[in-house]
Amino acid sequence: MKNLLEVENLKVNFRTKKERLRAVRGISFSLKKGETLCIVGESGCGKSITSLSIIGLLPSNGEIAEGSIKLDGNELLGKTENELEIMRGNEISMIFQEPMTALNPTFTIGFQLREPLMIHKKMSKKEATKKSIELLEKVGIPNPVEKLRQFPHELSGGMRQRVMIAMALACEPSLLLADEPTTALDVTIQAQILELMDELKRQMGMGVVFVTHDMGVVAEIADRVMVMYAGEVVEIGDVDRIFNHPQHPYTKGLLGAVPNVDDEEHHLNIIPGSMPNLDDEISGCRFHPRCPYAMDICRKKNPTTFQVTSSHQSKCWLQEVTDVDRLHTTS
């Protein structure tokens, strides 16, 4: 199948008074139609910046220094603000963590839901209202007609997030970006929202880029997983491979640090140290100061990306060692 989204060697910098911070350091990935890619990593690893770059909403001091982002074969970088505006909410939509900051508190739910439909789909107000009611029903909001007249503050957190999803899906985008959409919600509401998103994805066949730090959520909804650390992709692969055969020591560490409810004898694994700052220049592999397997080469040279299987890549020198081992055992 053709790729819906192709990101090639993306580099994002932030200008500060003192220097230029490299937030994303040359990452590449692709996404197929109907697929969910989860980007995981800890705060400051560049996962949100990656999704903001795709939709062209980087903060004003951020700039894409290099690379290419293609949606359905069309290059997005270099598009003017007007061209991007036509795409946003139409072909690409985004859901944020805190719906209260994304909804306008001074307009009704109905007004905000109709807006993208009237702008992008050139619907009349009446048509848009009808469609809005359908959308609210679709995301499981009771009494949609009444809800259209309400303001965001009158809804609960879970309901607001549903409204956000309804807005994002209004124009049936081909790509949905979701940045920690369930992190602020209670587990019971989170479960409902995840189920809803999965169902809608299936119905509409869109591609989803889902940014999260919760490995449990990843296991529930991802088809493929991309693990980021300090601005780089360290591992990418199918969800089963990442959880059952993780290759990169950071991925292993992350999985071990998640408290498991079902396992009686589970001990939390601790990754020593903490995430480097964006301006920390680390020689060699950016993970080596925290890595339990660090070798000489890790301190000197940044690893290249090794192919573990055809759809599984790991950016770690250990992979080369195992490749050599494999050669030895076969010869």
Added chain:
Amino acid sequence: MLTDSTPLLETNKLKKYYPIKGGLFKKTIGNVKAVQNVSFQIYEGETLGVVGESGCGKSTLGRTILGLEKSTGGSISFRGKTIHHLSESKLKKFKKDMQMVFQDPFASLNPRQRIGDALEEVFVIHTNLNKSERKKRVLLLLKEVGLKEEHYRRYPHEFSGGQRQRIGIARAIALNPSLIVCDEAVSALDVSVQAQVIKLLKDLQEKYKLTYMFISHDLGVVKHMCDRVLVMYLGTMVELGSSEQIYRNPLHPYTKALLSAIPRPVPGRKKNRVKMQGDIPSASNYPNGCPFHTRCPLAQDRCRTIVPEWREVEEGHFVACHEV
């Protein structure tokens, strides 16, 4: 678990209501019942987890116990002495023994005060140590929570989230308390940092025989930390039992729903979710009968009118539900 006869902390039918004022003369026209008839014990050296969704009253419960909120009714006793009616000055000597770690320690640190000075303040208020003795104690504390001596002169903004939480913990253990209430203490941290802080809390517990009341919405972390777990819903207790009883054999439909909703880090796992309807009702508009009946999959007629009683189902395992 240590179970001597007198619990370290005991509450009996503890209540905390917030009045709703309205009308011309701002009369009280109703109450938000944040905590209702909560009775439980915490024994020396154990960790009691308190879980529930946002708005279930778990944080209010923690704050009321420490005297940060005045209780509306019921009693709190610490080492056998009732403390809920004490004046601020009399409470001070108990406060040394009960401390709190908050979710966001940054909010409780003065951005213009060096960390060393902030920690020293504790000793200024509660002890008669002189300047150099205080500094010595602070440096020891920093080491205890895994920070370095050089951090003494730094400002709060120079620390990462995990380090700030370590400062919050340092401040809580400064006076060798016996009870620490941790209110979502690790919820805002990334998993790898979270694991580090959990380990620190456990190490400190072992070393100083601390007792924790661990308030959290994250059931995975609670399972990891706690000996016993109290599940709250809309200000009331719905289930209490040992960690094993709650996680292996949950009885209340709400506990079951909560546990089944946790996303497990196992791809392709079959989901057997206990479905729950809608959101948690507002505490100002309290349902009659069982507070959970509006969302309960098992609700019968009697649940809508009669409040279920709190009963012991097996040893140490309590539940409030008609249908169990």
